Amino acid sequence: MESILSFCLAVLLAPFFPVVIQKVKAGIAGKSGPPWLINYYTVIKLLRKGSVYSTSTSFVFKLGPVVSLATGFMLLLFFPWAGVAPICSFHGDVIMLFYLMGLGRFFTILAALDTASPFEGMGAAREAFFSILAEVTIFCILILFFRLTGSLSFAEFFVGTHLLNLMDTHGALL
Structure with missing residues (x-):
């Protein structure tokens, strides 16, 4: 059960870690950086879009x-x-x-x-x-x-x- 929970947690947290890196880089440069949930918004937006072939x-x-x-x-x-x-x-x-x-x-x-x-x-x-x-x-x-x-x-x-x-x-x- 812990293994399945760890797998689900890894999938759900994957879009969050790049934002942490971007926030740290922006903080060092004296900027605010992107919103914390920007990658989740992007994933939702991309899943709603249709495909063009x-x-x-x-x-x-x-x-x-x-x-x-x-x-x-x-x-x-x-x-x-x-x-x-x-x-x-x-x-x-x-x-x-x-x-x-x-x-x-x-x-x-x-x-x-x-x-x-x-x-x-x-x-x-x-x-x-x-x-x-x-x-x-x-x-x-x-x-x-x-x-x-x-x-x-x-x-x-x-x-x-x-x-x-x-x-x-x-x-x-x-």
Whole structure:
């Protein structure tokens, strides 16, 4: 029950954290920053809008954002939040996390290439390049966690019973 509650809390609080960062940056610059709930208003506004599709796009263009959002939610199922065990966890789930990240990125790039725009290749290449930078960094960090704990389970990194429990030594994962 705590795992499901943690998952729901993570989904609901996700739009709030960027506002905290923006408020801190604005405070340092002597400004007030955006309203606290601006991202929630934006999400509601975007969910009310209709979709506009070009006549040159296929079902792949419509499928790209859906798969990316679904893989993002699936990734959250494997994350332990503040010491609470995740909803899904098994030995080797770190490998599945990489495949899920790759699947979401693949469909985003595929949707970009499906637009029949002269800029499609540039946008898809930029998306692929940024993902290479981010995923290599994540991969190196997870290799470090594997070396410290000896486990391929993401949950074991933070709430496991190993000699080095990263949750106890390095604080909560939020």
